Amino acid sequence: MNQINTEREQRFVDLAATLADDFAERSARHDEEGSFPHENYARMRESGYTILTIPEKFGGLGASMLERLKAQERLAMGCGPTALAINMHFNVLGLLIDLERKFHAPNVTAMLNRIAKERLIVGGSGSEPDNAVINLRPRTTARRENGGWAINGRKIFGTQSIALDLFFSEATWEDAPQGETIITFFIPPRETPGLVFKDDWNTMGMRATESRSSEYKEAFVPEASVVLQRGVSKSGRVTKVFAKAPFAIGAVYIGIAAAARNFVVDFMRDRPRFPLKHPMSHLPSVYNKIGEMDMLIEGARAVMWKAADEMNRDEPVSWSRKAVAARMIAIENSVKAVDLALRAAGGASYFKRLPLERLYRDARAGLYHPFDTDESLEFLGKSAFGLPMMDGES
Numbered sequence: 001m002n003q004i005n006t007e008r009e010q011r012f013v014d015l016a017a018t019l020a021d022d023f024a025e026r027s028a029r030h031d032e033e034g035s036f037p038h039e040n041y042a043r044m045r046e047s048g049y050t051i052l053t054i055p056e057k058f059g060g061l062g063a064s065m066l067e068r069l070k071a072q073e074r075l076a077m078g079c080g081p082t083a084l085a086i087n088m089h090f091n092v093l094g095l096l097i098d099l100e101r102k103f104h105a106p107n108v109t110a111m112l113n114r115i116a117k118e119r120l121i122v123g124g125s126g127s128e129p130d131n132a133v134i135n136l137r138p139r140t141t142a143r144r145e146n147g148g149w150a151i152n153g154r155k156i157f158g159t160q161s162i163a164l165d166l167f168f169s170e171a172t173w174e175d176a177p178q179g180e181t182i183i184t185f186f187i188p189p190r191e192t193p194g195l196v197f198k199d200d201w202n203t204m205g206m207r208a209t210e211s212r213s214s215e216y217k218e219a220f221v222p223e224a225s226v227v228l229q230r231g232v233s234k235s236g237r238v239t240k241v242f243a244k245a246p247f248a249i250g251a252v253y254i255g256i257a258a259a260a261r262n263f264v265v266d267f268m269r270d271r272p273r274f275p276l277k278h279p280m281s282h283l284p285s286v287y288n289k290i291g292e293m294d295m296l297i298e299g300a301r302a303v304m305w306k307a308a309d310e311m312n313r314d315e316p317v318s319w320s321r322k323a324v325a326a327r328m329i330a331i332e333n334s335v336k337a338v339d340l341a342l343r344a345a346g347g348a349s350y351f352k353r354l355p356l357e358r359l360y361r362d363a364r365a366g367l368y369h370p371f372d373t374d375e376s377l378e379f380l381g382k383s384a385f386g387l388p389m390m391d392g393e394s
Helices: 007-023 027-033 038-047 065-076 080-103 106-118 240-269 284-309 316-350 356-368 373-385
Strands: 122-124 141-145 148-158 166-173 181-187 195-197 212-222 226-231
Touching (some): 007 065, 065 080, 065 284, 080 226, 080 240, 106 226, 148 166, 181 212, 240 284, 240 316, 240 356, 316 356
Parallel strands (some): 122 166
Antiparallel strands (some): 141 148, 148 212, 195 212
16 A cells, blocks of 8 residues: 655655665575575665664664654565564664663764764674573673673574674673672674674574574673663563564564565466456455455554654653554564465465565564563553563562
């Protein structure tokens, strides 16, 4: 369906569209090979897409959350894995931007200026194996040493890890004078001895994101690399800062669903089938599915765009609930829409010569981002009654 954008929004969408049309030509190859799209990243650097969300005062394009979502959706229509990978770059930039606004820390300001000027790629991983409370207490440990900390532990899902210039991570400083403390830091991965990335990203979908696992083995983090220290939390509340990062992922999956929908419309429009007198697009079993796909995609856009528009005007607790609900709707709707695309196209969709089976695999990755559907429903239900998310929380 036709979307009404402001002039500024359209400028960002057009930038994403130019990149997406180029990326689409090699998306299947990177999926087949499980290779990282380095050429896509070069294009995004050159075009300025990597500085999309950095405020203009730091040399970026200053896109709002809504503008970012619209651009990311369009980029994902060309290559979902590239859009998902660069989304993690934007998420980490969002953390830095929030820290700069709140604390005006000189090292964070300098980092943002440098990222914009040099078109650096930032990312990292907070996820850990067997840890459901990574934002409350990382199992990765930090031990104080002269001038910094020695880090030990494991991280998983380090999206775009092999392309990063700065790696974000967190660790728990257990014997801090003020009590157990989480340190947040950024380090250059290729210049940090003791930080090892594993070549273990061999997955069903989103194969080109290179979301590798990493391990810290006495890796030294200097004091200047630490951007935040905060106490270990016993609260399971979902804060606005935490909700913003997973929320934005929804746009990527809407883009994948839209790509599947558009392909099926073109593919089935004039597709013949003996002994029908009209193309298969005239069959209720086809056009009804397209109608349902449009309903699902438009519904996903509506809740995502509404939440994005209200992000800076709503109370943090209220907005966090909207964000979790909107992202869940976006992902669930997108998965259903892509499934309908395969059903509408029939047996031909099962072959790799069509992009549908790849879009199907990529879309299903959305089901595994935190919060997943069960966690989202638990959070929404418990928070409606004011119930604690974790045992022992008051």
